[in-house]
Structures are given as structure tokens and as C-alpha cells.
Amino acid sequence: MTATKHELLRSHLQNLIERELAPDERLPTERELAQEFGVSRMTVRQALERLENERRVYRVRGAGTFVARPAITKSIELTSFSDDMRRRGLTPGSHLRTAESIPAGANVGFALGLSPADEVVHLERVRTADGVPMCIEHTYLSAALVPKLLDRPFDNSLYDLLRDHYHIRLVRAEQSIRATVLDEATATLLQVPAFSPALLVERTAYDQRDRPVERAMSTYRGDRYAFEIEVVRPTTDGTG
């Protein structure tokens, strides 16, 4: 009997969170929920605690329980530039500056598991958001994995092209983010003063077969780009 009431309460809360209320809207109080579902306040509290642990609601002491915003986890998800911009409501764009086939060299070769003499495709692109330059990207792809890429004019998402034409899905990456300053040439491309601060993101991305496919160095304008990482404190709610 209690289990049924409890389940009803839980599905009601789920419905409120997913459909009826917007993020940051307040849920009914513990007392209201207890009355409506004929359960104790302790039962309601436990249901809310569970949702809090799942980070679907948050509680503010003295104010109530609120619907949590979907987590922003950009840097721990493997996203493309186009994905990132669209999520921010901006239109991604790209100016291709260089597209060439060159020997991998020691560093790129090492990252891609190639010998320095093996061919890679090098793309240099200025990436824009609503037409404003945001980032310069140097991308190196193992040429053997993307035959005829250079014959294929593209000005949209590289990751979409890899998926649609080469059936390569990038599923994980090793990535580092460092602070840097822009040299004059890069600053001009990004339309900011020379020596402005920037973020250098280096990525080696692997496909569904765990082959290293892409090595990329992306320099983002420091004034327009932020990486957001969700960090979670382990919960100790006293229930063991």
C-alpha cells in the first residue's frame, strides 16, 4: 500500500520536473505533497532527497525545492565547435584558410600513432559564431582514414562530415586546455588586439574503434569563450 503511494508520489514529482515546471521553478512544499499523497513528510523528504542526489532538483534552506537546470558539461562531453555554438543559440561558421596534405612530423605523428613521414590532412580554419571570429583551428587527420577529403569542399562541421561520409564517429578525446596570448597574426584573424589572452585547446580524438583520428590545436578568444566543467561534491546525506 505504502509502496503504491510512494510510487505515485515519485511519478508525480517526475512529471512536475520534466513537464510541468521550468528550471528554477519551485516544487510544492513537503507538507503539500504529504497531504496530497497521504504519506508522511519523511516519505516526501526521502523522495526529494533522492531527486536531489540525482541532481534533478536543488534545495534552498528556508525557500524550498527547485527544478534543477540540465547540467552544463561542455568540456567533459566530446562536442564539436558547431555543437557548442548551436547550444549557445549561435550560428557556427568556418573560413577554410589552408587545406593540404603534409607529412605528419614527429608530434602530430606521435599523437595519431603514425610515423613522421606518413601523410596527414592539415586544415586551418577560422571558426565563427554569428559571423564573429571565435577560434583558429589547426586540425590534422590521418590521411589514410579520410581518402579524398581534400577533394570535398566543405565549410560546415568536420565531425558531421567524418560521420556522414567516412562513418567515423569520434567518441572520446584526450584534451588539454592552457592559457596563452595571441601573436599578432592570430590576433588579426580573430579581430582582437595583439597579445590578447586566449585559450589553447589541444585534442586527440578517437573513433568508435579507438583509433586516433584527429589531432587539433584550437586557439579560442579568451574574451568570448569559457569552458564550463561541472564538479560535484560527493553527497553525504546521513542515510549511509
Ligand code: GLP
Ligand atoms: C572543436 C575541437 C576540434 C574539432 C572541432 C570540430 O573545436 N576542439 O578538435 O575539430 O570541434 O568542429 P566542427 O565539427 O564544427 O568542424
